[in-house]
Amino acid sequence: MFSKSCEYGLRAVLFIAQQSDKGAKVSMTTISEEINSPQAFTAKILQKLTRTDIVKAVKGPHGGFTIEPEMMDTKLSEIVTILDGDSIYKGCALGLKQCDANSPCPLHFKFIEIRDNLQEMLETTSIKSVVNDLSLESIILKR
Amino acid sequence: MFSKSCEYGLRAVLFIAQQSDKGAKVSMTTISEEINSPQAFTAKILQKLTRTDIVKAVKGPHGGFTIEPEMMDTKLSEIVTILDGDSIYKGCALGLKQCDANSPCPLHFKFIEIRDNLQEMLETTSIKSVVNDLSLESIILKR
């Protein structure tokens, strides 16, 4: 569904957000440990998210990553777009170059329902709302 | 969503089915032309589907591919499983090794709805039913 980059990216963002919510800044080492992801690779992914200002990075001693309160309203759809592009929202189920209702593939009308539901879900889910869910004991970001 | 293999495979199957329905057998060359896919690569994919008996292949002059009437009831979910495995039905949105409701990721309950809808759609859509839709003028398998 999502690329590895996107999976790691989402998990990293959610972990940073959870910690920022508690007032803590987290280092790259901590992040990759806590979400169980390859550190250098995850660092690359976070670079994209700092360039787009979703995540704030601070260098030097006691540095690390945070997500500012105003960015907590960012929707997951934005993060997915940054990391995976928009093919998940726009692509044809059968790989036709253009997905459109005027010359649809035979799965088009069944498929766009599902695709649109996914898009809707991501567009209505903010970082903040997920962080709230994360406070529940059983909800996890690694394993 | 699906791999290229799966996209080409589904398009090839649907084209073969459409032609078989009219009593025609189709060659690899025709298939790749009519669904606009790389021929040798598509041939590999069809090998998997002939080994699993979804598609019937006949060598030699006037040979080619067909789908027997009794295979027209095959569900698209089967083809997807053969070509892409079952990660699309079972995988975690955030890439956790195990997706399960007892220790869910924070997107679990929102995600499984979408994932299950996709699975349901594929499991209830037979080759035959798609071939019927294909008779409509505007529905296409290439471009």
Added chain:
DNA sequence: TTAATAAAGGATAAAAAGGTCTTTAAATCG
């Protein structure tokens, strides 16, 4: 029975995704 035809199969190559390593830049603190 032989030439032609068409799929099967194996070897190889190119491109993309996934991942590592090393150097550079910025920030902090003694």
Added chain:
DNA sequence: CGATTTAAAGACCTTTTTATCCTTTATTAA
């Protein structure tokens, strides 16, 4: 200032996916 800490950046490597090519095998029809 200089040593230390931490992220940024770029070069590089590995694996997987996508794709091609060539030889073999099966089938058919003349």
